[in-house]
Amino acid sequence: MISVDKITKTFKDKTALHNITFEAKKGEIIGFLGPNGAGKTTTMRIILGYLTPTSGSVKINGLNPGEDRMRVLSAVGYLPENNPLYPEMKVKEYLRFISSVKKEENIDDIVVDVSLEDVLNTKIEELSRGYKQRVGLAAALCGNPEILILDEPTSGLDPIEQEKIRNLIKKLSKNKTIIFSTHILSEIEDVADKVIIIHRGNKVFDGFKPKKKGSVETLFKKVVKDHV
Amino acid sequence: MFKLFKKEFDFYLNNAVGYIVVILFAVFVNFLYVKDIFLNGSVSMKSFFGIVPWLFLIFIPALTMRAFSEEKRLNTIEVLLTLPVSEMQIVVSKFFAHLVLVMIALLLTFSLPVSFYYLANIYLPEAAVGYGGAILMGASFIAVTQYFSSLTKNQIVSFLSSLVVLFILLGISSDLLSTVLPKLVQDMLIYFSPIYHFQNFAKGILDLRSIYYFVSITVLFLFLTVVNLEKRN
Numbered sequence: 137m138i139s140v141d142k143i144t145k146t147f148k149d150k151t152a153l154h155n156i157t158f159e160a161k162k163g164e165i166i167g168f169l170g171p172n173g174a175g176k177t178t179t180m181r182i183i184l185g186y187l188t189p190t191s192g193s194v195k196i197n198g199l200n201p202g203e204d205r206m207r208v209l210s211a212v213g214y215l216p217e218n219n220p221l222y223p224e225m226k227v228k229e230y231l232r233f234i235s236s237v238k239k240e241e242n243i244d245d246i247v248v249d250v251s252l253e254d255v256l257n258t259k260i261e262e263l264s265r266g267y268k269q270r271v272g273l274a275a276a277l278c279g280n281p282e283i284l285i286l287d288e289p290t291s292g293l294d295p296i297e298q299e300k301i302r303n304l305i306k307k308l309s310k311n312k313t314i315i316f317s318t319h320i321l322s323e324i325e326d327v328a329d330k331v332i333i334i335h336r337g338n339k340v341f342d343g344f345k346p347k348k349k350g351s352v353e354t355l356f357k358k359v360v361k362d363h364v
Numbered sequence: 365m366f367k368l369f370k371k372e373f374d375f376y377l378n379n380a381v382g383y384i385v386v387i388l389f390a391v392f393v394n395f396l397y398v399k400d401i402f403l404n405g406s407v408s409m410k411s412f413f414g415i416v417p418w419l420f421l422i423f424i425p426a427l428t429m430r431a432f433s434e435e436k437r438l439n440t441i442e443v444l445l446t447l448p449v450s451e452m453q454i455v456v457s458k459f460f461a462h463l464v465l466v467m468i469a470l471l472l473t474f475s476l477p478v479s480f481y482y483l484a485n486i487y488l489p490e491a492a493v494g495y496g497g498a499i500l501m502g503a504s505f506i507a508v509t510q511y512f513s514s515l516t517k518n519q520i521v522s523f524l525s526s527l528v529v530l531f532i533l534l535g536i537s538s539d540l541l542s543t544v545l546p547k548l549v550q551d552m553l554i555y556f557s558p559i560y561h562f563q564n565f566a567k568g569i570l571d572l573r574s575i576y577y578f579v580s581i582t583v584l585f586l587f588l589t590v591v592n593l594e595k596r597n
Binding site for chain 1 (some may be wrong): 367368370371374375378379438439440442443445446447448449450596
């Protein structure tokens with residue numbers, strides 16, 4: 137379970153996040169929605185303990201990521217924005233490396249789940265964007281984490297690849313808490329249980345997604361317009 | 365931590381860069397030393413160890429410049445720092461991977477003391493102390509370069525900044541400086557020179573002050589690198 141309590145983050149004179157509070161329970165898929173620069177990545181980095189909040193606190197399974205970094209990060213799988221990977225490594229080497237750091241040597245199940253069997257011995261730099269994204273997702277799954285934090289997991293992918301990744305996220309959600317960010321409205325409708333809309337560093341909506349098709353777009357436009 | 369070390373070391377095993385830099389070091393050091401043997405008319409490891417600091421000046425920044433710069437450029441540093449490993453484990457494992465490479469490079473020069481032992485019966489323990497000093501000096505140079513590499517995304521900037529700092533440290537003990545600076549100032553500054561401390565090892569002297577100097581530089585710059593990685597806000 138993730139509990140974010142009134143976090144504010146200031147970089148020099150710029151406030152990137154202001155008083156953000158929300159909770160994510162086991163089995164929930166939470167979609168972070170917001171335009172570029174809204175504060176989605178900063179929020180995710182604070183949850184992971186990669187950044188420290190200027191004020192407020194985060195608890196992951198009751199632990200503070202700043203104080204219990206190792207235990208928190210053992211329970212979290214993370215796909216960073218733009219999916220940074222080591223280009224010179226083979227897929228198998230990379231996944232083995234991430235797995236071994238997370239004290240889990242077996243990568244076979246993950247490879248099957250993410251359909252990477254055909255490219256295991258291929259260098260990451262030789263992969264298509266879709267495959268690279270799957271490698272990033274597979275790395276996030278290494279060590280069987282309870283919590284998945286995925287920063288724009290379908291960014292830059294073609295519609296078919298996007299669909300595959302969305303289906304995978306849905307499949308994974310049964311036993312995990314998943315937070316993913318996107319600025320694609322249809323993705324939220326398709327995948328998320330709950331929506332958190334962040335605009336200019338402020339949380340402007342937090343609730344279950346509307347069930348009617350196209351209503352997330354209406355909701356997004358309305359809340360953003362109200363906060364301009 | 366071994367996994368991190370292995371990942372870093374494997375990069376050099378699977379990449380031409382590591383082989384090229386290590387072999388070039390061995391070729392240069394052997395060439396520069398052997399070409400002067402006949403001019404000197406005597407065989408001693410002291411002149412060999414006289415070359416080592418100046419070759420390390422180029423070789424170690426060239427080898428280590430990518431340590432954090434490349435991680436920052438690719439943003440893989442975010443992957444590393446969101447794994448359940450501490451900043452210190454990351455810094456130390458990278459440090460040891462580079463140190464092992466430096467030791468391999470030095471190992472490629474072992475033919476010199478071994479052949480001189482059979483040809484001219486040189487005193488091997490003296491050479492061993494010299495090699496020990498070279499490893500300590502190499503460790504301090506790696507730590508300095510790793511620190512500068514943690515400050516920038518650009519490998520060239522990392523290379524040049526560590527080169528300049530190491531050159532200044534090496535230059536403190538040069539004769540040229542004694543013509544510019546008052547003797548008293550140079551006498552004080554010389555204690556900061558790696559060459560001054562390495563000379564003891566080259567002579568086969570195990571001086572605790574020199575060991576302390578190299579260990580201090582290494583620990584200080586590794587610590588500064590850890591602090592710099594922690595300061596990511």
